[in-house]
Amino acid sequence: MPHLTFAKFIFPSLAAMFIFIALPIVSVVYQSFFIEHEQIMQEVETCDPFSCKTERRIDPEAMIALRAEQPAGRFNGLGTYTDSAHLAFDEIARIWRASPDILTALDRITDLPFYRALLFTFAYTAVVTPASIALGFFVALAVNQIPKLIRGIVVYFSLLPMIVPSLLGSLILFWMIDSRGIIGSSLQVLFNDPTLSLKASPVLTWITLFSYGTWNSTPFVFIIFFAALQTVPRDTLEAAMVDGASRWDRVRFVVAPHLANVATFLVLVSVMDNFRVFEAIIGFSAQAHASSLSSVIFNDLRSGDVPLFGSAAATSIMTIICIALLMSPSIRRTWISFRAKA
Amino acid sequence: MRYLSSAAIAGLMLPALATAALADCPDFGKGSLRLLSNEHASVEIAVDRIAECATADFTVKANLNTEHATIQGPALSVSPSEYNVVVLANGSLTPLLNANLVRPLDDLIAKYGDQLNPNQMIKINGKTMAIAFMANAQHFFYREDVLEQAGVPVPTTYEEVIEASKAIRDQGIMQYPLAATMIPDWSLAQEFVNMYMGRGGEFFEPGSAKPALDMDKAIATLEMLKEMSTYMNPDYLTFDTDAIVPIWEAGEVAMANLWGSQASSFLPENSPSPEIAENTRFAAAPSVGGQGVPATTVWWDGFAIPKNIPDEDAEIAFRAMMYGLSPEMVADNPRAAVWLIKGYEPTPAAKGIVESVQGGAPSYSMLPYMSLMHDTFGANLAAFMTGGKSAEETISDVLRDYETSARQAGFLN
Numbered sequence: 001m002p003h004l005t006f007a008k009f010i011f012p013s014l015a016a017m018f019i020f021i022a023l024p025i026v027s028v029v030y031q032s033f034f035i036e037h038e039q040i041m042q043e044v045e046t047c048d049p050f051s052c053k054t055e056r057r058i059d060p061e062a063m064i065a066l067r068a069e070q071p072a073g074r075f076n077g078l079g080t081y082t083d084s085a086h087l088a089f090d091e092i093a094r095i096w097r098a099s100p101d102i103l104t105a106l107d108r109i110t111d112l113p114f115y116r117a118l119l120f121t122f123a124y125t126a127v128v129t130p131a132s133i134a135l136g137f138f139v140a141l142a143v144n145q146i147p148k149l150i151r152g153i154v155v156y157f158s159l160l161p162m163i164v165p166s167l168l169g170s171l172i173l174f175w176m177i178d179s180r181g182i183i184g185s186s187l188q189v190l191f192n193d194p195t196l197s198l199k200a201s202p203v204l205t206w207i208t209l210f211s212y213g214t215w216n217s218t219p220f221v222f223i224i225f226f227a228a229l230q231t232v233p234r235d236t237l238e239a240a241m242v243d244g245a246s247r248w249d250r251v252r253f254v255v256a257p258h259l260a261n262v263a264t265f266l267v268l269v270s271v272m273d274n275f276r277v278f279e280a281i282i283g284f285s286a287q288a289h290a291s292s293l294s295s296v297i298f299n300d301l302r303s304g305d306v307p308l309f310g311s312a313a314a315t316s317i318m319t320i321i322c323i324a325l326l327m328s329p330s331i332r333r334t335w336i337s338f339r340a341k342a
Numbered sequence: 343m344r345y346l347s348s349a350a351i352a353g354l355m356l357p358a359l360a361t362a363a364l365a366d367c368p369d370f371g372k373g374s375l376r377l378l379s380n381e382h383a384s385v386e387i388a389v390d391r392i393a394e395c396a397t398a399d400f401t402v403k404a405n406l407n408t409e410h411a412t413i414q415g416p417a418l419s420v421s422p423s424e425y426n427v428v429v430l431a432n433g434s435l436t437p438l439l440n441a442n443l444v445r446p447l448d449d450l451i452a453k454y455g456d457q458l459n460p461n462q463m464i465k466i467n468g469k470t471m472a473i474a475f476m477a478n479a480q481h482f483f484y485r486e487d488v489l490e491q492a493g494v495p496v497p498t499t500y501e502e503v504i505e506a507s508k509a510i511r512d513q514g515i516m517q518y519p520l521a522a523t524m525i526p527d528w529s530l531a532q533e534f535v536n537m538y539m540g541r542g543g544e545f546f547e548p549g550s551a552k553p554a555l556d557m558d559k560a561i562a563t564l565e566m567l568k569e570m571s572t573y574m575n576p577d578y579l580t581f582d583t584d585a586i587v588p589i590w591e592a593g594e595v596a597m598a599n600l601w602g603s604q605a606s607s608f609l610p611e612n613s614p615s616p617e618i619a620e621n622t623r624f625a626a627a628p629s630v631g632g633q634g635v636p637a638t639t640v641w642w643d644g645f646a647i648p649k650n651i652p653d654e655d656a657e658i659a660f661r662a663m664m665y666g667l668s669p670e671m672v673a674d675n676p677r678a679a680v681w682l683i684k685g686y687e688p689t690p691a692a693k694g695i696v697e698s699v700q701g702g703a704p705s706y707s708m709l710p711y712m713s714l715m716h717d718t719f720g721a722n723l724a725a726f727m728t729g730g731k732s733a734e735e736t737i738s739d740v741l742r743d744y745e746t747s748a749r750q751a752g753f754l755n
Contacts, residue, residue, distance in 0.1 A: 036752035039710070047465040048432065049474050049642050049682050050705045056549060058710050060442035085746045111731070113721065113743065179577060197576040202728065285580040287526040288724035299721065302412065305437035305713045306751040
């Protein structure tokens, strides 16, 4: 394609990406360097139906004037990034000095709000991504074997987890694993333990969230693999059969290499998707045992009467950095193979 | 929803009456009522009453939404504001006052507010900024029959609640006799706030946003919450009111601390299991630590009128609300809420709230930094409840996180 034509085709998409992705990210970076103005307080007498008392309240007029002067707030530099709600350098130093060994230190560090969220987010991504890709691959292989007549229906039902809004899906599962629900009470019978509760133990909650995540993201993987399977060259497959290759050999030596590029794409997309895990934690009311970077951002933005925009912005930026780091091996490989082709 | 449907059925069956009601409608003027509120059955009643008076010149639009507190700031910041009435509570008035988004109502009260009780007026420095119309508090719900069967008196302190739970469990009546709204974040923290204030604890240094927790009282509160949790269903950390109502109706819980605004759904005429509802009783929140004051915070719900609307719009909104929240409405719906409106006589469903207020329970703080403290407890208490942290560690984490977010929010340096 001539370069000019290519540029014309890509321009609208580039413009949209600049306006809707790049600019907002710049503004988030900017916001992360600021915190709220120092609140100007005044004493007021407050009366409610039950009593009267003198209380301290924010002086609204003074604050409005202050905000008009400097809308972003007070400059805090990298202070927000290093405070105890984020990278917590001071706390880590203190824990490091006070802990007898590395394991205790690590245990205490992963109790800090940011690292706790980071740990869960990484664990979720590390488990759900390979699990959903493997599962999606096998579902695609299986569906590909089904006679064409009923294949459409099977494909439709396999896609259901993706069609059901994920918050709804998690709520339905949440009720099923309740100790009164069908899964929860079956497990109690199975393990002969009437106090078994999937919601009460941190480990079981994590497993539940991972399983739910796999269930939820498998259909996307499946449908992409299923489409790619239609392009596997028949000739090669038949040649392999003539050579006496078993079904497993054909999958391993013909189908899998053919799907390698698709798999790379799926890893990229799934990692990005899974790193933003959020609905599951809300849907499963799992805040007691799990928090993700997204749920930390959400909490900052809904923090009582004063949304902590700076804090949320700092966490967002660190999320972006983490995703970029996770992406880098894949992107590097794509780049190398691109260079090799060129 | 129940109220809405019964109102709808009444409207279908008695068109004659409806026309009669229409005839009583005052003329609010040419304009509209645009109301934003939390989901409250009582607000629905008031809105329905106003909506009966809707004409071509006067329209009614209500947004009853559990996310009302998130919407209200942005919606009122634009001029003219999208809504001309916001229904709010102790906590949600604070951000609107901070941003100077609501108007003083004294002129409107002088013109149209004869029906108001003096204590309905929420005054800030002598100016009425909101009109309260109902009270709410978490209080004690119990099953009289179960307590009798276990041979224990009705608990009036949390220490007795634990004894009664033990008796019920030991006699094999119920495995998990106790319930509370302990879903982490706001509700779990609210349990702490209630009980810590019930012990006479303070959160801040006077006149400052600096935290000043009483360590002994805070730790005693945490230990008691944990001890109570051993008598609760193992899933208690996922329980909000909606999760507790069905297990109460299934007869699996004997005692709970729940919101008074939910009490009417526990009454025999509204409950799907009347035999349990008949034995359900309400009382003031238990006291704790020998303080003798109900360990709960009392809340008011009321309405305010935005600053960024024309005066005529505000006048129409105020008159409509006065009609919707009139003593006649209370006379028709005495059980729907603990009304603060003239002519209200407490009903059996109101017993818990009324006794809590009379017992001297404090109202929930309107300090602007209280919500940050509350949220910090919400984020940290779960780790303590599940045994991941000791009480001391939890309190020190709370102080650390509170100071960080208070600094972010500009309350501390």
